[in-house]
Amino acid sequence: MVRKPVSDQSGGPVGGGAHSARLDAEDLDRIQAGLRQAVHAQERMCQLLDAVLAISSALDLRVVLHTITDTARQLVQARYAAVGVLGQEGEFAELITSGFGTDQSRSAGDEMPHGAGLLGDLVRDPRPLRVDNVVTHPHAVGFPEGHPIMTTLLGVPIRVRETVYGNLYLADKADGPFTGEDQDIVTALAGAAGVAIENARLYERLRQATEEFQRRLLPRMPRPEGLELEARYQPSTETPRIGGDWYDVIHFPGKVCCLVVGDVMGHGLESATIMSQISNMLRVIAFEEREPPSRILHRLDDVLHALHGGPLATVLVARLEPAAGGGRLMRWSPAGHLPPLLVTADREACYLHADAGLPLGVDPTLPRPDNEHFIPADSTVLLYTDGLVEHPADTLEDGMRHVAEMAAARATESLPHLCDALLTHRRGRFHDDVALLAARVTH
Structure with missing residues (x-):
């Protein structure tokens, strides 16, 4: 004999269909949110790979530095970006900027950051730095005259093994503070940037040696x-x-x-x-x-x-x-x-x-x-x-x-x-x- 399921007064199975349907909708929402997050992560990974290829394709050091700055800013939708290249004594020897209207390039002989504030923190301690409010940070020392006021900051060192070539700075993300995901992506980009800078410097030394040999x-x-x-x-x-x-x-x-x-x-x-x-x-x-x-x-x-x-x-x-x-x-x-x-x-x-x-x-x-x-x-x-x-x-x-x-x-x-x-x-x-x-x- 086949038993019929016990029904409540509404005619539905005991336990209620409405509650089951509500759970199914929540599960679907979670699945859709997870899919959107996975698609977003995949898109950012593709953007990161494209950025790495763009950086790696250049051998001229100045081109490499400008490419790093522009691609980093676009990757995390930051308003401003800068690459500070360090000299032999750990001082800023070159500064490449992006997003400041007319992008700039300053080198030794121009007025360079002195490394007394937050920028100096990353020089002295080359680890990722994320700040949600630059103005109120205890190590902030203000902005130079004519410099745009910035609110959020993400900085990561550019290094290969134990050699620190400089720092990559991003400021004022379009949709709020920088996230841990932003930090991970920019850190990965900085790793590729370090290799690109090292290759560009090796290329320059090889080019100079080749030219000298030919001229002799x-x-x-x-x-x-x-x-x-x-x-x-x-x-x-x-x-x-x-x-x-x-x-x-x-x-x-x-x-x-x-x-x-x-x-x-x-x-x-x-x-x-x-x-x-x-x-x-x-x-x-x-x-x-x-x-x-x-x-x-x-x-x-x-x-x-x-x-x-x-x-x-x-x-x-x-x-x-x-x-x-x-x-x-x-x-x-x-x-x-x-x-x-x-x-x-x-x-x-x-x-x-x-x-x-x-x-x-x-x-x-x-x-x-x-x-x-x-x-x-x-x-x-x-x-x-x-x-x-x-x-x-x-x-x-x-x-x-x-x-x-x-x-x-x-x-x-x-x-x-x-x-x-x-x-x-x-x-x-x-x-x-x-x-x-x-x-x-x-x-």
């Missing part, structure tokens, strides 16, 4: 009669690497100069070594052969094939010799290299286009072209490697046109100023190494 392979400029010479070498700012770009000037008797600029294919220590070998061989061959430039390149290609299997390189050899009535006659031969740029005193600039020939290392038996052009007094010849005019964002034609326009606009400036200007046309950032050699005919 390049010659000093002679001072031949009737010519003013200037040269620049700019390593790539994309990655720290040693390249195969070089320039050289060989001074012959009779007021004759041989100008050389070249670029070994590839990068790294191997390319720099090959560059040094080619440069030294070319000097010896140029002294032996003297002219024409095509003969120098032909002999060089022969020797390189015999001794080193023919490494690939582009080279331009130009011979400047006095011309009757003043000025210079330039004879040049390119081995797959970009054309010289002639800039006259009346602000005209043109590329001396000619048969570019084949790079070294292709076939030493093929003939090489020779070219001639008269260089009037007060004119400048610019030889360069492709890093000056090539960039992934532009076509080669656009890059060459831009360099020519800049050179023409500064044609009457001093040669050092002209060379410096050409290395700033991309705001000093180059995708590849640049070797630049300039010769101005003075009479």
Whole structure:
């Protein structure tokens, strides 16, 4: 026999359906709240990962510091943010701010925080610091003149292992005081920031060492009669690497100069070594052969094939010799290299286009072209490697046109100023190494 459940007067089971329904609604609310919290936590975790990737993708220290400051402020919805970088003695050496209208960057020599108040607490005791009311905090010492009044503060040290690089400060969260979750997220971000700062500093030291090594392979400029010479070498700012770009000037008797600029294919220590070998061989061959430039390149290609299997390189050899009535006659031969740029005193600039020939290392038996052009007094010849005019964002034609326009606009400036200007046309950032050699005919 099947028993029917005992019912109350309402016809429902004993225990009441209304109470069960109420419990079910509360449970559902709790589940929904938990889901919302989980989604929020997942979103913040994704934001944190995006911030870490943004910080880690930069190698320039100033870019890293600004990225840390901006991403931290956005991550916890703070109104203000700052990164204080500590010097060797534990003092503030640099301060990067975000959210102050015009974001600032101050370094040694500017007025820096003295570390007497809450900022100093974090310097002296590098542990997370959370303050709900800055004004009433016993260690607060007030704000400098013109500084916005802040209410809440979250500060965490930026460190890697036992090394403290600085502190990250956030102020005035949009929806109330900073929470423990905010502290955890900013602490995780600060950990990634410490690694990014350490990498940026290592990169800077490597870049300086690389540049110094490369410069030691390049010659000093002679001072031949009737010519003013200037040269620049700019390593790539994309990655720290040693390249195969070089320039050289060989001074012959009779007021004759041989100008050389070249670029070994590839990068790294191997390319720099090959560059040094080619440069030294070319000097010896140029002294032996003297002219024409095509003969120098032909002999060089022969020797390189015999001794080193023919490494690939582009080279331009130009011979400047006095011309009757003043000025210079330039004879040049390119081995797959970009054309010289002639800039006259009346602000005209043109590329001396000619048969570019084949790079070294292709076939030493093929003939090489020779070219001639008269260089009037007060004119400048610019030889360069492709890093000056090539960039992934532009076509080669656009890059060459831009360099020519800049050179023409500064044609009457001093040669050092002209060379410096050409290395700033991309705001000093180059995708590849640049070797630049300039010769101005003075009479």
